[in-house]
Amino acid sequence: MTTRRVEEDRGPAEIIAEDAVAEYLAAHPEFFERHPDLVAELRVPHAAGQAVSLIEHQVGVLRGQLRTERRRLVQLIARARNFEALSVRLHDLSLRLIAAQDPEQVEAVLREALCRQFDTEAVTLKLFPLESDDSDSDPKVAAFIQFLDRERSLCGPLDPEHNGILFGEQGGAIGSAALIPIRMDGRSGVLAIGSHDRGRFGTDMGTDLLDRLGEIVSQKLRTLHRIDG
Template sequence: MSSQPEPTPDYPQIEQNLIEYLNNHPDFFDRHPELLTKLELPHNNGNTVSLIERQVAVLREQAEQDRQKLEEFVAIARENELLNERLHRLTVKLIECCDFEEVINTLQDLLHDDFRAEAVELHLYSASAMEHASNPDLDGFRDFLDGNRPRCGRLPAERLEYLFGPQAEDIASTALIPIRGEGLLGVLAIGSHSEHRFHPGMGTDYLIRLGEIVSKTLEVVSEPGS
């Protein structure tokens, strides 16, 4: 009479049942603390550690990750606070401007000093310029002005030459800010010698606010040459 083979245990199902049981009974090890000192887990270095030691190591690792994230958040918050202070200072200075030349000088001074810009140029056009397809000054900037959103990154050499003139060869990255006001439009170009200073993935909220501030200021000061 042949004996029947013993059925193979369904280990995956057993493990799943165990996981579900422990999840549903988190006080299990409180009721059986002796198991914590008997359980051993393999460590990265090949040694074995108790469950408690492994839990402590995991908690320390999580705590270190949380600390690093917190430091990043604090650094971002401090940078945003400084940025808001600089925008406020720039706004106050622009409010004090009485003519176009003062606006240009204020922008160049404060953007150089507070925003670490190596080059600052403002190009203005009449609002009717957009209606003339043959206007060469707007070549390459029509889509940008139509989109009315700041743009950051690297620019072709011919556009850098138009925006920054003799400084163009030193500019590695640029922030372009659309200027739109009553009867005028333009481009505020901020250039940096660092290719990492302005890049397509950076946030542009402060550039949007800067564009709005400059646009409103230019609406109330005299036009260049007047």
């Protein structure tokens, strides 16, 4: 398409606007030094017949890389904001746990806060007396014995048996869960957080905040146990 044909396709207002831009750039050649990000968006033709010039190809590749990096930056910012929001909620929960006077209050605080602030439907805290003589015959202990040796939390869907043991009548509606190991003197257990959404707790989900929550709850329960003892 010739330059004259292009000019014929444009309206008078557009031609005047482009002329004004051209005049401004001619009068301010340092414009792109002050706005280097605009350079990556420019399309500068290179006469190469029907072939694409190497420079034009390189510029196209760089533009694609820039778009990819921008998307990654947006994703990282979104994750950082989400992590910050979760950290604030964990801090608030920690303060409420400090004020709890007994294990029953600890579980009540966890259930109310995790369901409300973390958008879940079920929370349960189960502790198992592993040093008891009949611990090996307890089906609840047997079902979670391998998990109790874990150092980190576990996320994902559970089978019906484990859902039933942890969440009782709610177990049938739980699509995914986070299992957080709890450690205290002479006992071990699990803090289970369940959601109807199968994608809420995925197997590839990061567990740093969940692990911190487990440490906080474990320490609180140890403190209460020593006071009672």
